[in-house]
Amino acid sequence: MEGCQGRGDVADAACQLLDTVALPSYPDACILLKPNLNNDLSALTGNSTDLRLLAVVIEVLQQRGYANIVIGDGPNIGVYRKGIDVFERLGVRALCAHYGVECVDFNRAPATEVQLTTGPVRVARLCLEADFFLNLPKLKTHAEAGMSMALKSLIGCVSGADKRRVHTDLPANIVALNEAIHPHLIIADALIAMEGNGPGDGTPRRADTLLAATDPFVLDLAAARLFDLNPNTIPYLRVAARRGHFAEADFDAVARLEPLLRLDPAPPRSAFARLLDHPALTPLRDATRAVHGQEWARRLLYRLHIMQDV
Numbered sequence: 001m002e003g004c005q006g007r008g009d010v011a012d013a014a015c016q017l018l019d020t021v022a023l024p025s026y027p028d029a030c031i032l033l034k035p036n037l038n039n040d041l042s043a044l045t046g047n048s049t050d051l052r053l054l055a056v057v058i059e060v061l062q063q064r065g066y067a068n069i070v071i072g073d074g075p076n077i078g079v080y081r082k083g084i085d086v087f088e089r090l091g092v093r094a095l096c097a098h099y100g101v102e103c104v105d106f107n108r109a110p111a112t113e114v115q116l117t118t119g120p121v122r123v124a125r126l127c128l129e130a131d132f133f134l135n136l137p138k139l140k141t142h143a144e145a146g147m148s149m150a151l152k153s154l155i156g157c158v159s160g161a162d163k164r165r166v167h168t169d170l171p172a173n174i175v176a177l178n179e180a181i182h183p184h185l186i187i188a189d190a191l192i193a194m195e196g197n198g199p200g201d202g203t204p205r206r207a208d209t210l211l212a213a214t215d216p217f218v219l220d221l222a223a224a225r226l227f228d229l230n231p232n233t234i235p236y237l238r239v240a241a242r243r244g245h246f247a248e249a250d251f252d253a254v255a256r257l258e259p260l261l262r263l264d265p266a267p268p269r270s271a272f273a274r275l276l277d278h279p280a281l282t283p284l285r286d287a288t289r290a291v292h293g294q295e296w297a298r299r300l301l302y303r304l305h306i307m308q309d310v
Contacts, residue, residue, distance in 0.1 A: 004191060004208050011056040014187070017212045018060055021185045024131045027065040032130035033057060034183070036138040036153050037073040039200060040089040046194025046204035048090055049136050053189050053210070057134065058099045071096055072126055073156040074106030077163050107160040114180040117172035122159040127181050135183035135216070139223060140194035141202055143266040144170055146234035148199055149223050150186045150216035151178050168282050171235035175243060178216055186219055187212045193227070195263035205263060217245040218254070225254045228262035 004010045024031070035049030043050040054071065061069055075086040087093045087103055096103040106124035113120045114128075127133065137153035144167075145152050154177045155166055166173045190209040194202040211226070213219035217240050224231045231237045240246065 004210055007052050007056065010050075010052050010191070010210070011059070013210050014053070014056045014060050017185070017187055017210070018057075020212070021214065023064070023066075028068050029066065029131035030126075030129070031061055031066050031069045032126055032133045033069065033071045033136060034073055034127070034133065034153070034156065035071065035092070035136045036148075036156065036189075037086050037090060037092065038076050038156065040075075040079060040084055040086045041200065042090060043138075043189070043192060044204060046140055046192050046202060047138065047199060049138050049189050050191050051091055051095055053136060053187070053191070054092070054095060055099070057136070057187070058095075058101060062099065069099075069101040070104055070126065070130070071101060072104035072106050072109065072124065074109075074124065074158060074160070074163070075156070077161065080107050080160055080163075106157055109159070111159045114177070116166065116176040116180075118168040119165060121162040121165050123157045123177075123181065124159065127154075127157040132185075133181075133183040135186045137186065137188050138194070139188055139190040139207070139211070139227070141196060141198040141229070141263055141266045143197060143199075143269055145174065145236060146266070147220065147224060147229055149188050149211075150183075150213075150219045151175070151236055151240070154178055154181050154183075157181055171239045174236040175239045175245070179243075183216065185212065185214055186216055188219065188223065190223075190227075193263060195265075197266050202266070203264075205261075207261060209260060218250050221246065221250065222254050222257060225257045226260045228259045229265055233265060 004013055035054055037048050039047050041047035058069060071092060079086055093103055104126060109124040109126060111122035112125045114123050135150060135153060137149050139149045142148040151174050155163060158166055188211040190207040190211055193205045193207045195205045196202040211219060211223055221231060221237060224234060
């Protein structure tokens with residue numbers, strides 16, 4: 001955990017955190033940086049990864065001689081369906097051009113199948129084949145998942161419309177994704193976090209913090225403690241515990257952490273919204289997508305607090 005008050009602090013923290021792992025020994029190694037670019041809402045809203053963090057990580061890696069750096073993510077279904085270029089809107093393409101690094105949209109990248117709890121999905125092959133995978137998620141509350149950080153951010157590795165299949169059983173599939181894809185290091189952006197009705201309608205909250213670990217399960221458990229979010233209200237952490245991803249020592253170590261500040265959790269979803277998301281209704285949702293995918297229907301669902309992306 002590193003406190004950061006400005007770009008200089010972020011750069012110092014990035015150097016220190018990258019020193020905690022063994023980076024590839026050859027300069028042409030493929031280094032994948034995966035920010036959270038779920039939506040076209042800037043880092044100032046608490047939704048996406050701060051460009052300051054991306055920039056300093058690229059600078060540190062280039063100073064150490066790495067020349068094959070790739071920035072990649074797969075924005076959500078709503079912006080994917082509309083053809084919105086999130087990389088362009090958030091300034092990531094300009095950042096990549098400035099530093100001479102490659103930019104890859106995982107929604108359209110070469111993919112391979114991995115098996116989740118509810119069946120196979122395609123994930124960007126780069127997430128499995130990069131020589132070094134650095135996950136750079138954003139800390140935010142989440143109406144469905146409870147919290148979004150290291151574990152949930154890997155949904156961005158899933159190709160295009162296959163993301164819908166993840167939501168068939170979101171908690172179990174988040175855990176399964178992290179059992180299939182293994183970043184070498186996670187540096188989580190809590191410089192400006194999001195609280196309340198995240199991930200799209202929450203409130204930004206300045207926390208001036210970076211969190212890092214090599215174990216995404218323990219990192220998310222620690223983040224819940226540090227930001228006073230009840231892990232029992234984060235379904236994927238309960239699934240992870242049942243699957244044996246936490247040792248007793250992990251719970252003991254996390255319990256000794258002192259909370260940094262309290263993030264207001266996402267408000268409970270209505271019974272109607274939870275009913276519509278029930279896995280048993282997946283065939284009905286798929287059959288009626290031509291109707292509820294229309295603009296008027298999406299706006300109605302947004303006003304009813306059933307969805308966040310119009």
